[in-house]
Structures are given as structure tokens and as C-alpha cells.
Amino acid sequence: MEKLSLNQRAAILSVVMLFVGLLAWEAAIPAQKAVKELTEYELLTGAGQPKAGVPPPSQVLAKAWEQLSNPFYDAGPNDKGIGIQIGYSIYRVLTGYFLAAFIAIPFGFLIGMSQVAYKSFNPFIQVLRPISPLAWMPLALFIIGDSEASAIFVIFICSIWPMLINTAFGVAAVREDWVNVARTHELGPIKTAFAVILPAAAPTIVTGMRISIGIAWLVIVAAEMLVGGTGIGYYVWNEWNNLDLTSVVFSILMIGVVGMLLDALFGLLQRRVTYAE
Amino acid sequence: MKPYxxxxxLTQKFPDGNGGELTVFENASFGVDKGEFVVILGHSGCGKSTIMNILAGLADPTSGGVIMDGQEVKGPSLDRGVVFQNYSLLPWLTTLKNVMFGVKARHPEWTKSQVEEHATKFLAMVGLEGDVIHRKPSQLSGGMRQRVSIARAFANHPKLLLLDEPFGALDALTRGTIQDELLKIWGQMEQTVFMITHDIDEAILLADRILLMTNGPHARVAESVDITIPRPRNRTEIIEHPNYYAIRNHLVQFLGKRSKELAGQPTQAGQTNAPATVRIDLTEPAEDPEDKRPALKAVNS
Incomplete structure (x- = not known):
């Protein structure tokens, strides 16, 4: 054991925990009664049908294999592959998210540059920020009139705040020494913004972007449950209506995996812009 | 004729927080000649850094002005390079890119290879060559960082170079090496330098002239001490020069005692407040051979 690195030891422990957890889960699910043990009366009243229950991991794995081996099939509105559903969700998340970034980052930059702007906008941001994005849904549906666009709007409104606040904060907190370096080198305001303030604030800005993408992915599931039609959130709710808990558990896991990948992507970006002082 | x-x-007043005003320094007047190395010595709080910021154009005085080369100083300029105590390198750029940042600002018309060549040359002048120049400032020691900062300032050929306690954060050994580097590069460039320090020995080693400030508030530049030790100077040899301890004692005396005695005297209107020139030179034949005291002449200019 002494020769193993820290990461190797952690990886072994992770695998062990996974294995033990799955075993415990498998053992905790009571087996269904076999059909032949039932009385005739029970059979007649439908008790022979498989009962809905939390599926054991073996069933979930079988489901995952089935779904992931053909993720993009399309057999009508209520039967689409998991890949298609996730694709819809990612499309909505990225559209709303990049719209938000497109507004929040330049606007946050301007707010951060001016103390007056920062202080005057702050109360509005503080009131709007804690509103659950789903609370906007009825208003969005009424004003926009389109459920697809409303879902994107909800993503937009939930991902704008962390990016706006972090950008403004990052820009406002740029060390004065660095701004002085720009000043003593006679850099104009545009050049100062791009050559000094942007790289100096980049780690904070990207942190905001990372928080936002996480929130957007949390919110899309709930939003799609409401608007329906397509997407991973709709899929979860649809399978719940079908009482197909195996699919529900499987899609929950998929939501987690995709969320992790999105976060890792921004983690990479963050590592690129981070600097040590 | 006006100096360079x-x-x-120059007067600087700040609100003291109780509705009143705090006069940091008042009617400070002095000159620096072209190519001269002038060091300003004084206790904390006497407004040295404020004078530095005003010279850099980063702060505005309450009243008074600064004229350089016939032009009034207004706002920061590439003509006045600054080396800050905390190096002020941009941490996301490599060493070379930090110097190139300055060169590009000075010569926007240069090609990238010209800028890089110029920056590399000046880094080499402060002893940074090879692999080191592609490292980020965070991977350098404090001494190396300050060298980069010095290279960045010299590479721009400013008309005036301002050094704000450049070696304050360095250990004594590193400080010595970089002082030598600074003397070397200064000797090659004939650069006008204005520097702040707390360190008396450093001041004597580097300066042509030392300005002494009294304690604040109402601080003023009380004396201008000529350093009558010939160049090139070397830290091990200057201490053997007959003038060294005489000058040093004078400075220690001033900082230890007279800076306090002279402090806190508001000046009368019309008083110019120019520092008294002090010249201590034991190598000159003394007027009275019996007089063993240092030949100390105080001339109000």
C-alpha cells in the first residue's frame, strides 16, 4: 500500500464504496413474490402483475445498457432515446446560458468599473437574484407565449445573476497596482479593459460562469417537467407517469453525469485563466 | 535656470476624518537635474510616497505643481516610469511578456520581434536570461521579480524614473545584489532617478544627493545632502572613504533627532521652503587645520 499514490488509494476506495453501495442497494430491494405462490383470487385481482418498486441496481444497469446502446432512436413524441432528450436539454441550457453570458459579462464589466453604477444597480440585483427561476415561468409563458422559448428564458434568468455579480465584483476588485501599471504606461480605457482588467478579473468571471452553468442544469430539469414535450426533465416526469422507476433512476444518473461533464468543462476553462500571485 | x-x-492636505484637515507636507520645493540620482529619506508618514505618486501623476497635490523638462506634470505618462515596492508585475503574463507589455506601450509601431528583442536585452541587463524569462512572476523570487520590474522601467527610457522603496521587501543579501545591478544599468543609461528609501546605507551607495524630510504632519524637505563620494562606488569600498561615516552620521543624526525637532512647524506664507544644501567633504583641505570637526557648510539656496 505504501507505494500507491494518494490518487491511486482514493480510486481504490471509491471503487470499493461503489461496490459495497450497489450490493447493499441490491440486497435492500425485496424480491417480488413468484406468481405461482399466489392464490387464484390474488391472480384474478391483478396481483400477478409486476409491482412497481424501486429497482435494484442490476435492473438499472440493464436499462442503461439498453438505452445507451441506442440513444438516438425516435419512436414518436413519447418514446425518444435518452440521447435525444439530453440533447434537447443541453440545447436549451446552452442557448439560455450564452444569451445570459452575452449580456451579463459586458454589463457586469461596466458596473464593476464604476462605483456609482455598482451601488445603484446592487439593490435591484439583490431583489431579483433570490427569485426562484421557475417563478418567472407563468409570466414568461404569458408574455412570450411559447413554451420552448419560455424554458430558455427561465435558463437565461437563472444563469444571469452569478455571472453578473461575479463579473462586477471581479472587475471592481482588480488590484489598484495593476491599474496603475496601465495608467503609467498610458493605456487607453479600452486597452486597459482588455489587457489588464479582463485577465485580472477572469478567474472570478469564470467562477461565476461555472456557478451559472451548474444552476442552469439544475433548473432545466424542473423547467422541462413544467413545459413538457422534450428534454431530460420531461423524460423523468413521463417515466414517473408510466411508473417506470427503472427509467427514472437511470435518467437521474444521466442528469448527474451530464452535469458533471458541463462543470468539468468550465473547470478546464477556469484552470486556463487562473494565475498565481 | 530651472532644474530639469x-x-x-507642493502642498498635500487630506481630510483628517473629524471635519478638519491634515497637512501632510507644505510648500515642498526642490529640483532634480538631468541624469541625477536623487534619494529622499524620511520617516513613515512624512508624505514621501505621496510626493512619489504626484510625480508619477497618479495623485494630484492640493496645491503647487511639478514641472519636468519645461512641461507641467498632469496625469501619468510614459515619460515617468515607476518601479513600485510590490513589483506590480502582471501575474498572468510571463516575465518576458511583462517587459514586452511596457515596450509595446512605448513603441506601438514596433514589430513583435523588435519588441521581444528589446525586452530580452533589458532583462539580460538585470541578469535574467534563458529559461527564467518564460516563467510567471509567481515562480520567481522577490529579488528576481523586482529585477523584472526594473528592466520594464529602464526598457522604456523614461525621462524620469521613480523608484518607490524598490528594495523594501527584499532580504539584505538580495538587496545588495540588486542595488549593484541598478547602479550598473543606471551608469549605462544616464537615467534621471528619484527614489524613496528608508535605508541610509542604500541611499549613500546610490545617490548623488539625498533629500531629508522632517516628520509629518507639516513635513518639509529640510536638507539636501550632497554625497561627496566619487563614482563608481562599491559597497565594500565606500565605507573606507573618509566622507562615508561623516555623511552617514549626519543622516542618522537627522533621522534620529532633528527630523523630530524640525517637525510640525507650519510655514509662513511667502517662505519658499527650499532645502538647505549640506556638503560634507573631508577630502577637501580644511580651512582651519586645527579644526577636526567635519567641514560642514550649510548654504540656503
Whole structure:
């Protein structure tokens, strides 16, 4: 054991925990009664049908294999592959998210540059920020009139705040020494913004972007449950209506995996812009 | 004739927090000649850094002005390079890119290879060559960082170079090496330098002239001490020069005692407040051979 690195030891422990957890889960699910043990009366009243229950991991794995081996099939509105559903969700998340970034980052930059702007906008941001994005849904549906666009709007409104606040904060907190370096080198305001303030604030800005993408992915599931039609959130709710808990558990896991990948992507970006002082 | 850099009746007042005003320094007037290395010595709080910021154009005085080369100083300029105590390198750029940042600002018309060549040359002048120049500042020691900062300032050929306690954060050994580097590069460039320090020995080693400030509030530049030790100077040899301890004692005396005695005297209107020139030179034949005291002449200019 002494020769193993820290990461190797952690990886072994992770695998062990996974294995033990799955075993415990498998053992905790009571087996269904076999059909032949039932009385005739029970059979007649439908008790022979498989009962809905939390599926054991073996069933979930079988489901995952089935779904992931053909993720993009399309057999009508209520039967689409998991890949298609996730694709819809990612499309909505990225559209709303990049719209938000497109507004929040330049606007946050301007707010951060001016103390007056920062202080005057702050109360509005503080009131709007804690509103659950789903609370906007009825208003969005009424004003926009389109459920697809409303879902994107909800993503937009939930991902704008962390990016706006972090950008403004990052820009406002740029060390004065660095701004002085720009000043003593006679850099104009545009050049100062791009050559000094942007790289100096980049780690904070990207942190905001990372928080936002996480929130957007949390919110899309709930939003799609409401608007329906397509997407991973709709899929979860649809399978719940079908009482197909195996699919529900499987899609929950998929939501987690995709969320992790999105976060890792921004983690990479963050590592690129981070600097040590 | 006016000196190259002329500081005229500079006054700085700050609100003291109780509705009143705190006068940091008042009617400070002095000059710096072209190519001269002038060091300003004084206790904390006497407004040295404020004078530095005003010269850099980063702060505005309450009244008075600064004239350099016939032009009034207004706002920061590439003509006045600054080396800050905390190096002020941009941490996301490599060493070379940090120097190139300055060169590009000075010569926007240069090609990238010209800029890089110029920056590399000046890094080599402060002893940074090879692999080191592609490292980020965070991977350098404090001494190396300050060298980069010095290279960045010299590479721009400013008309006036301002050094704000450049070696304050360095250990004594590193400080010595970089002082030598600074003397070397200064000797090659004939650069006008204005520097702040707390360190008396450093001041004597580097300066042509030392300005002494009294304690604040109402601080003023009380004396201008000529350093009558010939160049090139070397830290091990200057201490053997007959003038060294005489000058040093004078400075220690001033900082230890007279800076306090002279402090806190508001000046009368019309008083120019120019520092008294002090010249201590034991190598000159003394007027009275019996007089063993240092030949100390105080001349109000």
C-alpha cells in the first residue's frame, strides 16, 4: 500500500464504496413474490402483475445498457432515446446560458468599473437574484407565449445573476497596482479593459460562469417537467407517469453525469485563466 | 535656470476624518537635474510616497505643481516610469511578456520581434536570461521579480524614473545584489532617478544627493545632502572613504533627532521652503587645520 499514490488509494476506495453501495442497494430491494405462490383470487385481482418498486441496481444497469446502446432512436413524441432528450436539454441550457453570458459579462464589466453604477444597480440585483427561476415561468409563458422559448428564458434568468455579480465584483476588485501599471504606461480605457482588467478579473468571471452553468442544469430539469414535450426533465416526469422507476433512476444518473461533464468543462476553462500571485 | 525637474510649492492636505484637515507636507520645493540620482529619506508618514505618486501623476497635490523638462506634470505618462515596492508585475503574463507589455506601450509601431528583442536585452541587463524569462512572476523570487520590474522601467527610457522603496521587501543579501545591478544599468543609461528609501546605507551607495524630510504632519524637505563620494562606488569600498561615516552620521543624526525637532512647524506664507544644501567633504583641505570637526557648510539656496 505504501507505494500507491494518494490518487491511486482514493480510486481504490471509491471503487470499493461503489461496490459495497450497489450490493447493499441490491440486497435492500425485496424480491417480488413468484406468481405461482399466489392464490387464484390474488391472480384474478391483478396481483400477478409486476409491482412497481424501486429497482435494484442490476435492473438499472440493464436499462442503461439498453438505452445507451441506442440513444438516438425516435419512436414518436413519447418514446425518444435518452440521447435525444439530453440533447434537447443541453440545447436549451446552452442557448439560455450564452444569451445570459452575452449580456451579463459586458454589463457586469461596466458596473464593476464604476462605483456609482455598482451601488445603484446592487439593490435591484439583490431583489431579483433570490427569485426562484421557475417563478418567472407563468409570466414568461404569458408574455412570450411559447413554451420552448419560455424554458430558455427561465435558463437565461437563472444563469444571469452569478455571472453578473461575479463579473462586477471581479472587475471592481482588480488590484489598484495593476491599474496603475496601465495608467503609467498610458493605456487607453479600452486597452486597459482588455489587457489588464479582463485577465485580472477572469478567474472570478469564470467562477461565476461555472456557478451559472451548474444552476442552469439544475433548473432545466424542473423547467422541462413544467413545459413538457422534450428534454431530460420531461423524460423523468413521463417515466414517473408510466411508473417506470427503472427509467427514472437511470435518467437521474444521466442528469448527474451530464452535469458533471458541463462543470468539468468550465473547470478546464477556469484552470486556463487562473494565475498565481 | 530651472532644474530639469522642478517641484514647486507642493502642498498635500487630506481630510483628517473629524471635519478638519491634515497637512501632510507644505510648500515642498526642490529640483532634480538631468541624469541625477536623487534619494529622499524620511520617516513613515512624512508624505514621501505621496510626493512619489504626484510625480508619477497618479495623485494630484492640493496645491503647487511639478514641472519636468519645461512641461507641467498632469496625469501619468510614459515619460515617468515607476518601479513600485510590490513589483506590480502582471501575474498572468510571463516575465518576458511583462517587459514586452511596457515596450509595446512605448513603441506601438514596433514589430513583435523588435519588441521581444528589446525586452530580452533589458532583462539580460538585470541578469535574467534563458529559461527564467518564460516563467510567471509567481515562480520567481522577490529579488528576481523586482529585477523584472526594473528592466520594464529602464526598457522604456523614461525621462524620469521613480523608484518607490524598490528594495523594501527584499532580504539584505538580495538587496545588495540588486542595488549593484541598478547602479550598473543606471551608469549605462544616464537615467534621471528619484527614489524613496528608508535605508541610509542604500541611499549613500546610490545617490548623488539625498533629500531629508522632517516628520509629518507639516513635513518639509529640510536638507539636501550632497554625497561627496566619487563614482563608481562599491559597497565594500565606500565605507573606507573618509566622507562615508561623516555623511552617514549626519543622516542618522537627522533621522534620529532633528527630523523630530524640525517637525510640525507650519510655514509662513511667502517662505519658499527650499532645502538647505549640506556638503560634507573631508577630502577637501580644511580651512582651519586645527579644526577636526567635519567641514560642514550649510548654504540656503
Amino acid at each position: 525637474l522642478s517641484i514647486e510649492k
